[in-house]
Amino acid sequence: MSSFLVLNSNWFLSMEDAIEKVEAWTTEYNTFRPHSSLGGLTSHEMWKKSNNSLDLRV
Template sequence: QRGVTLDFSRPGKPTDNAFIEAFNSKLRSECLNAHWFLSLEDACEKLEAWRRHYNEERPHSAIGNIPPIMLANPAGATSPPEPDQAENSRPKRSKVG
């Protein structure tokens, strides 16, 4: 209906998509397995903090041990501001539960 095509790696062949497999491993070990999520809002906050750390501070060996933000912006500017601080920000998420 939306033009999405599912494409799966071959069973037992994680090297078919090594980049996402490596990312999934880092996300699981550095964030998902390291925290208890007490609510959806808590999970969103912790995942956003990890995403910012992963992209703005954490060195990546595949790109010369620099954070990815340094490739996109050598001056080191961070990713977009928090939604409540941006001029044209989206509305805040509604609380669930």
């Protein structure tokens, strides 16, 4: 659902412009926006937390 927000709220001048804007939006969404479904963490914080809790011992 949220991926449509970047498409609906931007006017793209070219394919390169679209790629740049989508990449910037994705970075912002994953690193700066806390999500209530993740307990107030950003997607990146949740990813780091889940990777730190993995037991990699064999």
